[in-house]
Each structure stands twice: as C-alpha cells, then as structure tokens.
Amino acid sequence: MSKSSPSFTCTACGAAHKKWQGRCDACGAWNTIVEEAPLSAGPKSLGAKGRTIPLTDLATEEDPPPRASSGIDELDRVLGGGLVPASAILVGGDPGIGKSTLLLQAAASFARTGLKILYISGEEAAAQVRMRAQRLGLQDAPVGLGAETNLRDILTTLDAERPALAIIDSIQTMWLDTVEAAPGSVSQVRAAAHELVTFAKKRGVAVVLVGHVTKEGQIAGPRVVEHMVDTVLYFEGERGHQFRILRAVKNRFGPADEIGVFEMTGNGLAQVTNPSALFLSDRDRPAPGSAVFAGIEGTRPVLTEIQALVAPSTLGTPRRTVVGLDSGRLSTILAVLEARCGIPFTGLDVFLNVAGGLRVNEPAADLAVAAALLSAREDVAIPPDMVLFGEISLSGALRPVGQTENRLKEASKLGFQQATLPTGSKTAGGTDMRLREMPDLTAFVGEMFGAG
Numbered sequence: 001m002s003k004s005s006p007s008f009t010c011t012a013c014g015a016a017h018k019k020w021q022g023r024c025d026a027c028g029a030w031n032t033i034v035e036e037a038p039l040s041a042g043p044k045s046l047g048a049k050g051r052t053i054p055l056t057d058l059a060t061e062e063d064p065p066p067r068a069s070s071g072i073d074e075l076d077r078v079l080g081g082g083l084v085p086a087s088a089i090l091v092g093g094d095p096g097i098g099k100s101t102l103l104l105q106a107a108a109s110f111a112r113t114g115l116k117i118l119y120i121s122g123e124e125a126a127a128q129v130r131m132r133a134q135r136l137g138l139q140d141a142p143v144g145l146g147a148e149t150n151l152r153d154i155l156t157t158l159d160a161e162r163p164a165l166a167i168i169d170s171i172q173t174m175w176l177d178t179v180e181a182a183p184g185s186v187s188q189v190r191a192a193a194h195e196l197v198t199f200a201k202k203r204g205v206a207v208v209l210v211g212h213v214t215k216e217g218q219i220a221g222p223r224v225v226e227h228m229v230d231t232v233l234y235f236e237g238e239r240g241h242q243f244r245i246l247r248a249v250k251n252r253f254g255p256a257d258e259i260g261v262f263e264m265t266g267n268g269l270a271q272v273t274n275p276s277a278l279f280l281s282d283r284d285r286p287a288p289g290s291a292v293f294a295g296i297e298g299t300r301p302v303l304t305e306i307q308a309l310v311a312p313s314t315l316g317t318p319r320r321t322v323v324g325l326d327s328g329r330l331s332t333i334l335a336v337l338e339a340r341c342g343i344p345f346t347g348l349d350v351f352l353n354v355a356g357g358l359r360v361n362e363p364a365a366d367l368a369v370a371a372a373l374l375s376a377r378e379d380v381a382i383p384p385d386m387v388l389f390g391e392i393s394l395s396g397a398l399r400p401v402g403q404t405e406n407r408l409k410e411a412s413k414l415g416f417q418q419a420t421l422p423t424g425s426k427t428a429g430g431t432d433m434r435l436r437e438m439p440d441l442t443a444f445v446g447e448m449f450g451a452g
C-alpha cells in the first residue's frame, strides 16, 4: 500500500477518506468514519504481464435462465418474477423489522418446491432458528440449517453441498480470517460480501445476504455491499405498524421500485394481495385533512391516504413533522401555496402522515399533499369518493404524471367516483370516473375551497 492510501471509511456509505473527520463529505453523515485495515495490497506493480482473458461476442443461443418461483407471490414480484439462478441479493432493513422471518419463510417455501436451500444463521443459534420455524409451522420443510460465522467454513460447505440458494443471515456477523478487522466492520463486510458474490457467480449458487441498517449508520451499512450484488431489496415499515413493504431499489433482472406488501402476524408474515384496500382507512365519513392519492409503486397502482393536521403553534419556529414523505417536498409545497396562492402557514404547526406506514416517493403525490394541507387548514373535507394526483411545479402549475390510466382504473375498482388531476393528463377516455382537470394550484384552491 502506498502511504497516501485511504484507511478511513464511512460506515454509512462506504466512502474512503484519507484522514479522520467528523462528517463524511460523501453522504453528510456525522460520526460514521472509522479507521479500517487496508483492503488488500494488490499487485506490486502493473508492469508485470497478466494473462489474456478469453473474449466472446454478445450473441447467445442459450435461453434466459429459468427463474425459480418461491411460491410467495409478493416476493416473486419484487425479485422481478422469481429467483434468478446464481444471482446475489441483498435484503436490508432495520433490526427487528422481520428479515429473518421473511427469509426463513422464503427458504421453506423454495425448499418445498424441490430446490436445495441452505440457511446459514450467524446471529441466532440453530435451536433458536428451529424454534422460530416451529412457530411459523415450517419445521418439516427440507431446509439445510447451519449456525456459523466463519466464512471459510461456510464457503467450503456451500461448495460441497451446491445448493440452489444460500441465505446468509447476516453479512455483518460473517468474518474472514484473512482480514484483520472486527466482524461488522466495513472491511469485513466488504470482503465477506465479495467472496460470497464471487462464489455465487462461479459456482451457480444464488445467495441472499441479510444486512442491518440503522438510521445512525452505526454498524457497517450494507451500502458498501449494494454495488456488488445484482438485486437490492429493502424491508421497510414502521415498527408500530403491522405492515411491511419489501422494495426493490436495484434489480438487474427486473423493474426497480417494485414493492411486495406483507403483514406481520402471530404466525409470521402474510401476503397482502390488495394493498390499496389496506392503506385506506375507513372512508365512510368525510374527514378534514385527509386526501387519497392514487400512486404507482413499481408496476402496480396503490392508493394511499395522505393525512394532514394543521394547528396554531406555540413555538417560535412552527413544527413540520412528516412521516412517510420527504420533508423537503413538504417545505416546497408549503412555499408554493404561500407564494402562488397566497395561503400562508406561518405560525401553524404542520403534521403530515401517510396512513399505514407506506413511504411515498413519487412527485405525483404533490397534489394530494397540497389538498390534505388545505383541507386541514380550512377545515373543509375533501369528498370521500375522490382521488388526487399530479406534480406541482414551483410556478404553481400542475404537471401531468405517468400511468394516469392505471391510477384511475385502480381508483374506480375501489369504488372512487371522481378524480382531480392535471390538465393534459393522458386518460384515453376509458374511465367512468368524473374527472376534474386543473391547470394549476390556484384553480384547484378556487374549485375545492372557494377563492382561498
């Protein structure tokens, strides 16, 4: 290693730094930079000749690899239609969110289809995993169970057994004896993931790596692993809610942003096949501050309820509390409402929430957010049979969003009768819903709440 080689790494994003500093320049996280042992000395000099690698062309006669279905539709969907052989998948999420539960269920389900599955637990003893399996009613599934953290032994076992899929729970507990660092450190996690991914490709064994993320990024975030794997799935959900969302944030074999919805029950995770019905609360009575957003998650439409509460503030700087949406987006919408429509929120606390624990990232939610805010502020309910969607630009204009037809179809299916959407949306005329097309936010405010 030359002297200038960085030996400090951010545990949140994996960026390398030459010296210790309080804040990572790459991701902005505080107190996440730790000293690391150098990864590998590498070749002494590149002057020495390597061997030439064989090159092929892009044409192939082979069919695309058959995907293995897990028997859990919501999981198959997120994987892009089933498990691709020899692929590497990272499943990340907060501790306690249900990763081990989901993967044990998936392992059992795959095993019952006749695939050879190994589940290697580095966190729990075999007896604990068996207890969980019993609780989930999976004790008779033919899953090979191992409790081990030494990666050399694990790789030897995988090589001997050659399963179709190996689940490593979790990557943070694995250690290589060739790396001088504690398990869970960035160098160990990176080296272990690299070994496993390389093994997967060479030997045709699919691997699932479980990774914990904490909001503080205290343990080596699986972020460093994201670049190495084919597919990154995040398991999300609020601890207090029973709903869990498995989201594909990267997928080399399918659409990204696809979601699978699960419910945590006393007998493990159950699939939720109609998420829209679940994310909508009881909608018989009109309630001020509530607006239904017709969104798209991955390839499928999902209706969610956006809830807002606006109350006089006792604080010098009023509160802006957001759950399930980007807080920067809320600030932008509040600013547009004030500047373009003359509706200020100064001196008012604003609370904004997506019901059910879903995270909404689409800009198409802007209009529903604005509607919920206005409805709460004016104490006027939005008709309970109305959905809204549309992006708000800084000028206050409403911009059409993609997949208008799918959004309307889902809303109509769930019994909604009217939709507010931007002028110029491509509806293709095939809906029985009453459409209220709005060119801008001012027109919307005028129509819904009187002249503002």
Ligand code: TYD
Pocket (backbone or CB within 6 Å): 093, 094, 095, 096, 097, 098, 099, 100, 101, 102, 132, 135, 136, 264, 265, 266, 267, 268, 269
């Ligand atoms: P777990 O899968 O251990 O989480 P992770 O591997 O992501 O850390 O999930 C643990 C939580 O799930 C725990 O709080 C208990 C709950 N749980 C249930 O509610 N029902 C069940 O059937 C199981 C197995 C767990």
Ligand code: MG
Pocket (backbone or CB within 6 Å): 099, 100, 101, 123, 169
């Ligand atoms: Mg676990």
